[in-house]
Amino acid sequence: MIETINEKKVITTPVTDEDIRSLKAGDVFYLTGDVLTGRDEVHKKTLREAGGFPADLRGGVIYHAGPIVREKEDGSFEMVSIGPTTSMRMEDFEPDFIKKTGVKIIVGKGGMGDKTAEACKELCVIHCAAPAGCAVIGAASVKEISGVYWPELGMPEAVWHLKVREFGPLIVTIDSEGCNYYKEKKREYTARRVEMLSESETK
Amino acid sequence: MSSNQKIVNAVAEYLDHISKVLPDDVVKALTRLRAEEKNKAALSVYDTMFRNMELAEELGKPLCQDTGIVQFKVVCGQDHPAIGEIGESLKEAVIKATKEAPLRPNCIETFDEINTGDNTGTGAPTIWWDIEPGRSDLEIYVYLAGGGCSLPGIAKVFMPGQGYEVIAPFAAERVTEMGLNACPPLFVGVGIGNSIETAAMNSKLALMRDIDSSNDNPNVAALEKELEEKLNYIGIGPQGLGGSSSVMGVNIVNTVRHPATLAVAVSFGCWCHRRGVISFDKDLNYSSKTHTKFAK
Numbered sequence: 001m002i003e004t005i006n007e008k009k010v011i012t013t014p015v016t017d018e019d020i021r022s023l024k025a026g027d028v029f030y031l032t033g034d035v036l037t038g039r040d041e042v043h044k045k046t047l048r049e050a051g052g053f054p055a056d057l058r059g060g061v062i063y064h065a066g067p068i069v070r071e072k073e074d075g076s077f078e079m080v081s082i083g084p085t086t087s088m089r090m091e092d093f094e095p096d097f098i099k100k101t102g103v104k105i106i107v108g109k110g111g112m113g114d115k116t117a118e119a120c121k122e123l124c125v126i127h128c129a130a131p132a133g134c135a136v137i138g139a140a141s142v143k144e145i146s147g148v149y150w151p152e153l154g155m156p157e158a159v160w161h162l163k164v165r166e167f168g169p170l171i172v173t174i175d176s177e178g179c180n181y182y183k184e185k186k187r188e189y190t191a192r193r194v195e196m197l198s199e200s201e202t203k
Numbered sequence: 204m205s206s207n208q209k210i211v212n213a214v215a216e217y218l219d220h221i222s223k224v225l226p227d228d229v230v231k232a233l234t235r236l237r238a239e240e241k242n243k244a245a246l247s248v249y250d251t252m253f254r255n256m257e258l259a260e261e262l263g264k265p266l267c268q269d270t271g272i273v274q275f276k277v278v279c280g281q282d283h284p285a286i287g288e289i290g291e292s293l294k295e296a297v298i299k300a301t302k303e304a305p306l307r308p309n310c311i312e313t314f315d316e317i318n319t320g321d322n323t324g325t326g327a328p329t330i331w332w333d334i335e336p337g338r339s340d341l342e343i344y345v346y347l348a349g350g351g352c353s354l355p356g357i358a359k360v361f362m363p364g365q366g367y368e369v370i371a372p373f374a375a376e377r378v379t380e381m382g383l384n385a386c387p388p389l390f391v392g393v394g395i396g397n398s399i400e401t402a403a404m405n406s407k408l409a410l411m412r413d414i415d416s417s418n419d420n421p422n423v424a425a426l427e428k429e430l431e432e433k434l435n436y437i438g439i440g441p442q443g444l445g446g447s448s449s450v451m452g453v454n455i456v457n458t459v460r461h462p463a464t465l466a467v468a469v470s471f472g473c474w475c476h477r478r479g480v481i482s483f484d485k486d487l488n489y490s491s492k493t494h495t496k497f498a499k
């Protein structure tokens with residue numbers, strides 16, 4: 001479901017294909033609801049093991065993140081700090097991960113490559129970037145940690161189940177038409193780099 | 204209190220502080236770049252960064268969840284009374300700060316692939332030593348080496364015939380290929396030397412220097428400026444989403460080369476460049492010139 005709250009575009013999970021299609025590369029939005037973390041090891045383990053991802057991700061959100069979590073005396077968890085990690089490291093696994101889990105929104109740092117962009121187009125999925133290094137703002141939007149799966153992978157690698165409110169700003173980097181914002185930008189930067197270097201040669 | 208315990212407590216407290224408060228020079232650089240920024244999306248990223256800095260200080264939480272691997276460069280006067288205890292004290296300080304700040308456990312024993320859980324392990328924390336004759340004070344440079352900003356680091360030995368002109372394309376390619384994911388605006392450290400490790404070490408030392416500082420050699424200082432302008436022209440902006448600049452600054456540290464080699468290395472710091480210097484006198488009174496809010 002998408003609504004506008006205080007001029008912010010807010011999406012609430014579970015996410016539908018219609019929600020996904022309404023978001024275009026470069027758009028900014030916020031998320032409310034359930035988010036699950038998963039990075040390198042989680043992607044590998046999900047694809048390797050028959051049981052797959054340890055929670056239901058259909059219509060859900062996977063967040064490439066490795067948080068700092070503090071276990072409180074009563075055994076519950078407190079989110080100290082959370083922010084995105086480089087999504088590109090998951091590029092080789094992401095298409096199969098999407099197919100196996102039915103995830104709809106991937107959140108991480110930076111953009112992703114052609115393989116993910118194609119899978120996004122085929123399966124109506126988006127990737128978006130969260131501002132990195134802004135982990136306190138990230139933690140403030142986590143209202144509750146409702147559980148942890150695969151804790152044996154260690155704190156940064158485990159799957160943390162988060163309840164978030166207005167988590168963002170998230171910037172759409174790959175939309176469901178496969179449009180890749182970072183790839184376009186990278187082309188621009190490379191062009192300017194080449195231009196800048198050829199200028200200095202003629203000097 | 205034993206001198207060991209004094210160093211442990213002071214360094215643990217300092218690690219806690221630098222994980223939550225950026226050094227004065229970084230705040231100054233970010234403030235300048237934000238004021239010069241014209242791109243609207245980029246401005247909203249800067250707003251988020253500044254809001255995050257405020258909240259981190261207010262709530263006493265680490266600015267970024269990746270608190271890195273702790274690296275120390277110890278510059279110790281030969282006559283400092285605690286010289287024999289520093290190494291062990293630094294290790295203890297890391298363990299203490301990991302629990303208390305808290306810092307994220309980031310040390311994976313290679314090949315065993317086990318997270319040690321306390322940010323120490325084989326060769327960790329990193330400690331580089333300089334023993335200074337005729338001095339009795341102690342300076343400890345502290346750096347939290349995050350994964351994202353360590354990733355683009357690169358070093359190569361060129362043939363000297365290629366000249367110092369190799370530096371700009373070498374650094375610029377790294378910025379456009381890998382820099383976007385290193386949380387720009389970046390801080391670029393260039394190291395020049397005779398072999399791969401001298402250049403690499405110099406590039407890391409360049410990141411320990413103040414962003415506003417210049418190399419003592421005027422030719423090298425000019426190259427620092429030139430590189431900064433060139434990289435800013437590319438305009439990767441904060442988070443690599445595009446903007447009026449790319450870098451907070453460029454520092455070069457250079458040592459001799461061999462007649463047959465020119466080694467060049469580039470290390471990167473992210474916008475959240477958590478490094479500082481804590482200085483002790485011989486009685487272990489301490490202060491930090493990089494972090495004026497670190498009171499004592």
Ligand code: SF4
Nearest residue numbers: 133267349351386473
């Ligand atoms: S590059 Fe720096 S700011 Fe970005 S996630 Fe890593 S440590 Fe944090």
